[in-house]
Amino acid sequence: MPRMLSRFLVFLTLLAGPAMAQTATVGFGGGGHDASAPVEVASDTLEVDQSNGRAVLTGNVVIVQGELRLAANQVVVDYATANGDRRIERLNASGDVLIVAGADAAEGQEAVYTLGSSDIVLTGDVVVTQQGNTLAGDRLLVNLDSGAGTVTGRVRTTLQP
Template sequence: MMFLRALALLFLALPATAQTSDIGFGRGNFDNSAPVEVAADNLEVDQATGRAVLTGNVVIAQGDLRLSARQVTVDYTTTGGNRSIERLNASGEVLIVAGDDAAEGQEAVYTLGSSDILLTGNVVVTQAGNTLAGDRLTVNLNSGAGVVTGRVRTTLQP
């Protein structure tokens, strides 16, 4: 009887303490030097600020990574006279697919140089039929390491 009571207390305590969950995301061998392919309904470019804004059915692909959203702002950096993409800021029904893994949320920031993605706003991660939800996902595509934080909820398939 004492064992059952202790087990019940453990399960009652889990939702209150389960605020962070580590995950693997993608294959962990992402090539951040691969070309970036972009498709969108509209494109506005501001040469003075080094910024481009893509709107409407935006799809961005780099290697096995696919990012789609309603709007993506592209920030560029200039090094040694060469301009390259520094960061993608996506908003509106963001979907990120890396290999067989997928994550969705409302906003994402993808920093190309470090291969880091921060996804926020009702985040749902799907992997092999399992789902994990929380307030935010941080993931490094090179290592595949990710963390879901906030009110973490999960559904695991047996």
């Protein structure tokens, strides 16, 4: 077997390691998200239930805060009350979720954005796109403050030379 072909087969064998143990670290959005920026929300319908502190946005939902944009078919907004003030605690997005932070984008089927920790967990056929490169997996965890992210599951990538 020619030496070059042998090296290539060894390389492919290394890439084909256990599928369930794959992870990849990714920068996302550059960090420094401004959580104090105004939040703009648009949707086809809005239902608010004061008794359980929940709002449901349905149809063409777009939420923008500074450089961060979240789009989905539906977003459930959970509120928490602290010291008499009601604040958004978590956004639960579902259906064709798209998250854009600066020049980076990620898409999946469901996302949970916990505002207190600035963490977003995106699941369901996740695809991250950055400068023409793509990274896909089962789950993306990204922290908007630091810009650090991790893709886990069956991780696949396409890099542009």
